Amino acid sequence: MNYNWDWGVFFKSTGVGSETYLDWYIAGLGWTIAIAVVAWIIALLLGSILGVMRTVPNRLVSGIATCYVELFRNVPLLVQLFVWYFLIPDLLPQNLQDWYKQDLNPTTSAYLSVVVCLGLFTAARVCEQVRTGIQALPRGQEAAARAMGFKLPQIYWNVLLPQAYRIIIPPLTSEFLNVFKNSSVASLIGLMELLAQTKQTAEFSANLFEAFTLATLIYFTLNMSLMLLMRVVEKKVAVPGLISVGGK
Amino acid sequence: MELDFSGIIPAIPGLWNGMVMTLQLMVMGVVGGIALGTVLALMRLSSNKLLSRVAGAYVNYFRSIPLLLVITWFYLAVPFVLRWITGEDTPIGAFASCVVAFMMFEAAYFCEIVRAGVQSIPKGQMAAAQAMGMTYGQTMRLVILPQAFRKMTPLLLQQSIILFQDTSLVYTVGLVDFLNSARSNGDIIGRSNEFLIFAGVVYFIISFSASLLVKRLQKRFAV
Numbered sequence: 461m462n463y464n465w466d467w468g469v470f471f472k473s474t475g476v477g478s479e480t481y482l483d484w485y486i487a488g489l490g491w492t493i494a495i496a497v498v499a500w501i502i503a504l505l506l507g508s509i510l511g512v513m514r515t516v517p518n519r520l521v522s523g524i525a526t527c528y529v530e531l532f533r534n535v536p537l538l539v540q541l542f543v544w545y546f547l548i549p550d551l552l553p554q555n556l557q558d559w560y561k562q563d564l565n566p567t568t569s570a571y572l573s574v575v576v577c578l579g580l581f582t583a584a585r586v587c588e589q590v591r592t593g594i595q596a597l598p599r600g601q602e603a604a605a606r607a608m609g610f611k612l613p614q615i616y617w618n619v620l621l622p623q624a625y626r627i628i629i630p631p632l633t634s635e636f637l638n639v640f641k642n643s644s645v646a647s648l649i650g651l652m653e654l655l656a657q658t659k660q661t662a663e664f665s666a667n668l669f670e671a672f673t674l675a676t677l678i679y680f681t682l683n684m685s686l687m688l689l690m691r692v693v694e695k696k697v698a699v700p701g702l703i704s705v706g707g708k
Numbered sequence: 709m710e711l712d713f714s715g716i717i718p719a720i721p722g723l724w725n726g727m728v729m730t731l732q733l734m735v736m737g738v739v740g741g742i743a744l745g746t747v748l749a750l751m752r753l754s755s756n757k758l759l760s761r762v763a764g765a766y767v768n769y770f771r772s773i774p775l776l777l778v779i780t781w782f783y784l785a786v787p788f789v790l791r792w793i794t795g796e797d798t799p800i801g802a803f804a805s806c807v808v809a810f811m812m813f814e815a816a817y818f819c820e821i822v823r824a825g826v827q828s829i830p831k832g833q834m835a836a837a838q839a840m841g842m843t844y845g846q847t848m849r850l851v852i853l854p855q856a857f858r859k860m861t862p863l864l865l866q867q868s869i870i871l872f873q874d875t876s877l878v879y880t881v882g883l884v885d886f887l888n889s890a891r892s893n894g895d896i897i898g899r900s901n902e903f904l905i906f907a908g909v910v911y912f913i914i915s916f917s918a919s920l921l922v923k924r925l926q927k928r929f930a931v
Contacts, residue, residue, distance in 0.1 A: 463788060534915035536873035539908045547901050641774040648880055655777055672781040676773050683772035
């Protein structure tokens with residue numbers, strides 16, 4: 461078990477076509493971003509709807525949202541992924557099943573499963589943040605809007621949500637970063653995202669430490685740059701006059 | 709598709725062994741994680757800039773990479789590292805490398821919880837202990853940490869529930885935890901869907917009831 465350090469390994473040919481290992485990382489990073497961004501859009505839309513549902517003065521509506529959150533928060537992500545990848549396709553009607561299992565190429569079907577899984581998984585977390593944001597607003601806001609004759613949808617759309625989102629940017633940022641990290645489970649159903657490419661590089665080149673160091677650096681840079689970006693956004697849209705913003 | 713759950717009953721001993729593995733991983737990860745996390749938190753809070761920087765870097769590092777990457781990396785790298793240290797081939801199983809991965813990864817999260825806990829103790833406590841002639845070590849051990857841990861218990865438990873779910877990621881190194889034993893038992897008799905549903909339900913029941921308990925505790929511990 462002698463180990464040969466070689467930091468130049470990323471520029472070497474993989475032996476597969478004319479690709480270098482660096483090309484693999486770039487392709488992997490592309491998939492990671494493609495998963496995270498689409499899953500995040502699903503999570504943000506669905507999570508917002510659920511978050512609003514949880515604060516609506518209707519037992520049934522808020523009960524449904526609560527059940528959703530509890531279900532998706534208490535089952536491990538990997539189990540959920542297997543459910544979306546193995547179980548759900550079997551439950552589809554026959555023609556859809558054939559399409560999913562035969563017509564789609566394996567990468568596309570794995571991608572669809574991961575995106576739906578991560579989107580719905582993260583929606584439960586976004587829901588809790590949106591709810592917290594709405595509940596953090598002074599009650600007078602809702603009462604005032606009501607007194608001015610706003611209907612319930614208008615109250616949410618014009619008064620509560622615009623303020624709530626601006627309060628919850630920090631926790632939403634950390635959820636957004638979590639989506640990037642969680643997207644690595646896609647490697648377990650054969651999607652060649654960043655972690656899978658890293659493993660493959662480690663196996664092909666036998667330069668294990670270099671391969672994982674680069675992956676770590678990529679994740680780290682991605683995290684830091686997104687965090688800095690969101691800090692700028694946070695400052696830009698801060699609600700004046702609230703203690704919770706700005707840290708001043 | 710028809711579901712037939714009858715195959716699960718004969719598989720229960722195997723599933724139980726898997727659950728024992730899952731719980732072992734969780735308990736060792738939590739205990740080691742809290743121990744290491746507490747040390748890191750004290751480093752972060754110390755007035756020594758170097759110590760606090762090192763701990764800060766550790767936390768930032770582990771919080772920005774996926775757990776799955778840590779598990780995979782440790783599984784592949786630990787044999788090499790052990791060889792460099794001991795000078796000979798030291799066989800180490802997937803279990804040990806996973807436990808180390810969980811401990812080190814979770815320590816970053818536990819560190820932040822402990823740090824917040826210590827910071828929530830009023831400054832006067834520290835001053836009073838020092839006025840009575842206690843050293844820094846004594847103050848932390850006898851005065852600050854016992855109170856901080858009491859406040860932190862719900863958060864520490866919540867993090868443990870998250871770890872309980874995350875242990876399923878050892879699937880990637882082929883360790884037979886609860887999820888993996890459900891997968892393999894299901895595959896043998898061609899009933900993988902039923903076993904997957906069963907595994908999901910069991911995970912749900914355990915996590916859900918544990919988090920209900922934590923919520924109760926939170927109310928009782930509220931200061």
